[in-house]
Amino acid sequence: MAVRILGLVGSLRAGSHNRQLAEAAAKHAPEGVELAVYEGLAEVPFYNEDLDVEGSVPEAAARLREAAGAADALLLFSPEYNGTMPAVLKNAIDWLSRPYGAGAVSGKPVVVVGTAFGQYGGVWAQDEARKAVGIAGGTVLEDVKLSIPNSIGRFSETHPADDAEVVEQVTEVLRKLAAAVEPSAA
Template identity: 80%
Template sequence: MSVRILALVGSVRAGSTNRQLAEAAVKLAPEGAEVVLYEGLAQLPFYNEDVDVEGSVPAEALRLREAAQGADAFLLFSPEYNGSIPAVLKNAIDWLSRPYGAGAFGGKPVAVVGTALGQYGGVWAQDEARKAVGIAGGKVLEDVKLSIPGSLNRFAETHPVDDAEVAGQLTEVVTRLHGHAAQGVAA
């Protein structure tokens, strides 16, 4: 049974270490899991309930919702901007939380991981992302976490997929998320 995991990255910077971490997750996915890296959060307009009506929903929001509806689970990658969740990731969560009570997260398993420059690896932002996605209807896996500190130094010359410690930890995260999602798909 194949499980589709949609990866959302909260950094749109070309050299983003969180994007690199997401690329590593795609490569390290266990058999039976497909991690799909969503492209397009930079083009997603800010959530506005006035345009979130049939016939007016922006094309990029429709594309995101369609990708999310086709996912069995979500893997969010969050850096930390000024001690908080990046706007691009929060905006995606907002679009996916609607329509109210029937959003795309719909009880699907969600894990939040990431890397940041600071000594704690972005845990504040990741905690806020877990809170937001839980309120938005996702089944947050509170015990599936990975926060990697010192991102710019640690990954200055090494891609996360080539860092044995990180690759092992990330493989464990994706494997556990896959297990939770597979239970939901089988049910």
């Protein structure tokens, strides 16, 4: 049985380079690994404890929790917005952190990667995402990182799925993430 990884993309823009990076990872996932890129983060309401009531959790949030709960691991793709992660990614982490101590991300291996326009590839945002998802209960693989700088130039005419170096890098990230999954889940 394949290791199931859920990909969450922190950019809602149709032409997002991080979405393209997620597509490249899904396309080139190594044998025995399935990466499903989640659709629907834009529909998840901002986290509000008043909405998070058993039996009446908003449908979009319940679907996100269900998808994360069914996954063996999570791979977050984060651009950098004003030096930190985008609100849509933080909101997803907040929903997945609840109920406290038993959220859909609890104990699951998580890796954060991404690409950004700047010279460091969005490392500040990725560090913030690692911090938040770790506090939320995820088991962050701190030593598995991929930050691709100059996304606008690098991917202006080449999709990440067609960039041999990027394909090699995302494939290695997926291998390491899959290896962190409990053998019983694989």
